[in-house]
Amino acid sequence: MSRDREEGDGKSRRGSYEQRFDRTSEVLLVRWHDNKVVNVMTNYDAADPPTSTTRYDRTAKKRLPIPQPKVLKTYNTGMGGVDLHDQLLGAYEVAIRGKKWYWCLITRMLDMAVVNSHILHKTAATGDQLSLINFRREIATTYLKAAACERDAARPLPSHIPASLRYDGVGHMLAPLNARRRCQLESCKLRSTKRCIKCDVAICFKCFAVYHGLSP
Ligand SMILES: [Zn+2]
Ligand SMILES: [Zn+2]
Incomplete structure (x- = not known):
């Protein structure tokens, strides 16, 4: 739909839309004339073929169908997920405040990644599903533990090893x-003179593979 024709009409017709595509960045801009002008940008959806929605028409005194660009239908369908995502982000946000303006962008991205990972976890987990707070705890514990493994081995041995560390199959050695x-x-009652350097737990030679889920 060309801009010239739109301007020639004086007032843009309800439901009409214009679009421009930037080939360099592959971004589509769509301007839709609803009650107000609605501008959207997308890098994966299209305006065509248009779908349809209804709006109240004062002249006809009833709701009439008007064209709606496809991208707006997609947006309205998917925005429930965005709302839910925002809500989940708000539950446990990174609470460290930085002085730089971009700090909140970094923590926001981390929070978003954690929320998305948790959704994948809930989809994929076969056994116990972790709540969002416990999922965050497990991530934190794993990183803290992984960092601690690089320090000396003189500390007290921990009792809980996160499953994501214990079964990751990387870097476990006696x-x-x-x-x-x-x-x-x-299932072992023995006392051992060996330990896993990554998990930092005491483990027998014969229990090593079973402990790490490498053999039944
Ligand atoms: Zn280990
Ligand atoms: Zn053992």
Whole structure:
């Protein structure tokens, strides 16, 4: 729909729309004449073919169908998800405030990634599903634990190893322990002189693979 014809009409017809496509950035701009002018930009949807919606018409005194660009239909269908996403983000936000203006963008992106990962977790998890707060705890614990593994091994041995660390199959190795400690495989009652350097738990040689989910 050309802009010239629109301007020639004096007032743009209800439901009419114009579009421009920027080939360089592959972004489509759509201007739709609803009650007010609605401008949208999209990098994955199209305006055509138009769908239809209804608006009250004062002359006809009833709701009449008017054309609506396809991208607006998609937006209205999907915005429920955006609302829900915002709500989930608000539940547990990164609370560290930075002085730089862009700090909130960084923490927002982290929060968004965590919320999206949690949605994937709920879709994919076969066993226990973690609540959002416990999911965040598990991520935090994993990173803290992974960082702690790089420090010395003189600290007390932890009791809980996040599953995402214990079963990730990366970097688990046996190393000697100074003293005998209770093997951390749930079904083992022995005391071991070995530990996993990544999980930092005491573990027997024969329990190592089972503990890490590498053999039944
Ligand atoms: Zn391990
Ligand atoms: Zn054992």
